[in-house]
Amino acid sequence: MNINRTARIASIIEKRRPLARKIEGVEANLKSLASALRNLEENRNQLLTRVDDANVIGQLKEIDFSTIQLSIATELEALGKLRVRFSRDTLNIGVVGRARQGKSRLLQSLTGLTAAEIPDGDRQHCTGVRSTIHHNPSVETHGEVWFYSERSFLDEVLSPYYEKLRLGAKPMTIQDFASQPLPPLPNDLRGFAEYGAMYEHLSGYHANLEKYRHLLREPSPRRIARDEIRQYVAQDNLAGERIYFNYLAVREVKIVCNFPNAEVGQIALVDMPGLGDTGIGDAERLVKTLGQDVDAVLFVRMPKSSGDYWADVDVRLYDTASTALVDLPLKLWSFMVLNQTGADSKNGDNSKNCQDLAGDIAKKHINVSEWAIANCANSEEANKVLDRVLEYLAANITALDQQYASSCQERLSQLQSAVKAELDKARNALGQAKQPAETAQFEVLFDQLWNNLTSGLEKLLRNLGTQIGEQDLDFKAEVEAAIETCRNDTGIPSSLEEIEVSRDREKSYEIAYNKYLNEIRAHLSQHFLSLDNGLKRSLDRVKFQVVEVLIEQGRLGGLTEARGGEFLGEIAEQLPEQLIPGQPSRLKFGFQILSEFMLSYRGMIQHRIRTCLNGLTPDKTTLKLSKSPNAQQVMVSLKTLHDEAVYECEKALGKLLCEPSQAAFAIVEEFLDRVLRAEGVKIEWRIFLNEERSTVWPCEFEQLGERTRLRREWLDAVERAAATNQSDSMQFLN
Template identity: 25%
Template structure:
């Protein structure tokens, strides 16, 4: 069974793999060639083996010989069980009129234990196994999903004439009545729907296993909470140790799936079936319903001879002799005459007479089973072996056809697939980076004008000019008053003029640094374009780091360095790209400082006769202060003009720098001598992260075919292991 469970699991996985290929690429060659494969049929064959083996296991694993008592209601089934077990109406109810037994019970002989163990329904099993069949049979739609919904559900009072026509109406009407009774009585048993095993004294068992008596509370139906009942007591029979009695559900009861419940009990729980038939005035002939009952037992036997498995007990208790004779003759002439040389076993006995039942029924049955059980076991086991062999050969034949198909479909090896992925990724990255580099080339062209940068420079120059003409931050009058005051203190104009030129030069350099934001923006645009050029697949290396492009690049470099097989050259190239320096202090300030040299009080070379100090000496009067303001303003305006000219050259220079950086990055990342090898390492180390979307497209078909190959090989090995084992068991060698 373990082997066949394994086979079933592999066939189901094979079915999923084939279905995945068909769903991924419905029009592909692989999907077309696999269309004729029937994995569901293979799984069904394995399931049939498991069902057959499970029946064998249930049969040989029982610790008791179980006799099942079957028959239509009101034929003495419960009375026979009482005679065999020694129990009475308080434990195995019997009566006239409607059926009494509501729960299938198993009764076991025990000299030490006396009591009952009730396996209770859970809320879910109650709704699925008890209520849902009523809904299906009555055409009421899906069953309620919980008990509260069941309690609120509005059930019709009568069967819809359109839903039930003719003969169906008398059957469905009582079913609907039972369903409404179950709903009305819900408060009486709701608390017991726990799934637990409940121990009950035999004196209190009746309410749990029988329909209520006529004078009982109409809304009390505890039996609805019981899934199964097991009773233990001492049978009034000597020399009995391991004997069990199974009270099978009454045939002909108006409950959904009654026949299937009966069949399940016959197949799984018993070794021998006693069919009770009581010849009353209206029941003295062998009827269609009786024949159906034997046919049902035949279905349960499957391969064993039903005559080894079955006894027809004519219950003669309180019956007229002529009715007994009529039934006996009818069985001889109509049932057994049509059965060939070996007819059904028929015994006449009073089911209420314990002594007669023991002597005339039980003892002969046990004597029969002493020789019949081994015979039936052998047939059942032989059939199970034959079923497994047949299903194994069927699956093997399907695998042969699958192998022919797979041989026509070339599937790349894992190494080939990894190399192909690496080459494809490298080509994609190269193509995308080249598009990005071409964009950088266009910006570096001499005819390209960075309007945004020019506008920013003009904006900063205007702010500096306004600052100068507005009195260098304090107003012309205030500036001149401060100058005159300083003239008087120093008894000279040059100290103030020198200090003021120094202040203005430093402040102008600071104010022109306002273009730094645009320079940094160009660098960020460069990084963003580079990350986009690497592609979304490469970004998956970052595991969600970000969102800034430089953070993503740093995370990529770290992942490449820390890979099981590192990619140092690719990581170093990313580090190089992160080292782009495009800020104001690095790129602009050195050249801008030369433009501001005019604001030094003296030339660096004091031997130059054109020293600026000659322009700064003014009278120490108000008129001199005004003249000095005009001279300093002129120098500042000249410096601002020169600085603006320096900044106007920066967009082209910056673009050339970024283009050079981009070219170098693309060249090193794609074409270095280690690039090809490191892309393969990259593909191997991060394949799950880089290709998480392989559930679609041709790649998914390849993965699916590889899985089909593997599962087919595994299944073939399992089937091959099964065939020799069966052969050894059959021959005993």
């Protein structure tokens, strides 16, 4: 049965891990949502200073972000606890009780440890630090110590005393705490014993600081041997002498040992310092530990043999523990051990009083899953209690996890609904985007712009049409410059001696001649690459003319600072992929066509030039050397073929001087077909310009432009928040 239970516990732990990872994703999304809502809050605050519509101001103020942010913070805290619970490698049982109830004796019986590791005593409080005791049969008993840092010690240990006792400004550094005397207790608190005892606790931290201060700078964790453990968890030695102060700097100690009951499986016992002392923060630390690090609580209570009852302190302890998890009632994961002592113990025989308290436990509303009467100092009886607890957990922990997780998930769903409601308010807060009068004004202005734009572009196209048969002056100038360069920079050898050297190197006039042909052809052809410049200037001039019409007649200049061909690309970039839902934008396509259109030497002219250079190709030339050539013949032949090639190129290029004008007319006509004449394109212009109306007509829509910008920024912020509030992003349960 125990072996089966051990396997079930291991399976439960393994099944928890995927949930932990999902919860981590939900936490990240919640943080993103909080950030998006903070941005929206800032946007709302700016809007309130810029709008003058009382109705809009009222609607903006009705949006409640602060309550949502508090809810997100609450859910992040709850999810953090749940994630830690599902990430643990063990099922953790917390052992809780007031001082002198036998809690430490119970832990000793369950773990096989002694008073040297788990302090107990008959006088004052002995344990000073929370310890987590892990069962591991594979290692020797040892401890790992986590220390406070100086900063966390100031914030988590000292600050609560200063706040609770109203001692004024908290120390900013450990040196401040060490070098300055403690502020006196306020007069109105001096008459209360409880506050006086709390002040004495703080005085203990102050008076003994130099005995533990060095540990606040130590790295964590520190591994310690078994015989060192007591020095870090206890206040006194085995003789009861108060000589240890290390515990004041210790946040937590982990003890690893081999439990006597080897079949307990993957469990850990969490030992909390006994409550009932007057240290500030003990109850808060108890609640935090139970909420984050514990799967089940084992209360320990030792009735007095002389007579006892459930006191207010017992009820308060239970109530304090019950606040650890609001999503999981404490009665479902808590147990009570009534510590029975015999006549030979210092407490005497309390059997009857154990029965009496067991009978009255329900009347005090201390509701637990099970209760048991057992001698905590007896290993056999203690392990029977542990077996009962583990059996209960093995049978019920999955259902408890589900209940706990479901409560968190339900609250997340409620939070999502609350966020959606506020975002719906936000979407509608600024009212409708356009007023009827504004719509009418836009229609009039758009109609005027459309007439001017179409008229201007059609006029430009007609002008370009009259130039189809004319030579392009930019291209002609570049052609003339290239021909002149060809004539001046021939690549032909400069002297007969140079030819003779080449002949001697190649051992043949013919080989040297053919090599010169290839070199001269390559040299000549590179001079025509500059024709790209003329073609570019020609097309840029035409694009500039189109842009002038778009700016002057179409009023588009305010949409971008770019001009010329870059203007076309900028407008194409601004136009959305779809202006009419479900249809690729014809308008965008038209601007892209004209923006990206290029005239190039390689695409338009190069193939014609290559034909003119055939005479300079050895295999194609008609001018061969004689059977008895010399350097003079080589020189003359090269000059003749070069001149012929240049002549042929000049003649071929002369026939192309009108082509840039023809290409310009064709691309502008194509542009007009796309942006003016295509089906539905006028509707696209209307939609686009309506969105940009405050930029296109700034004087007419100045106030509207500001409202439109603010509205767009606001709605963008709303949609960013809505995107993080999707239902699937908040789900961690299937």
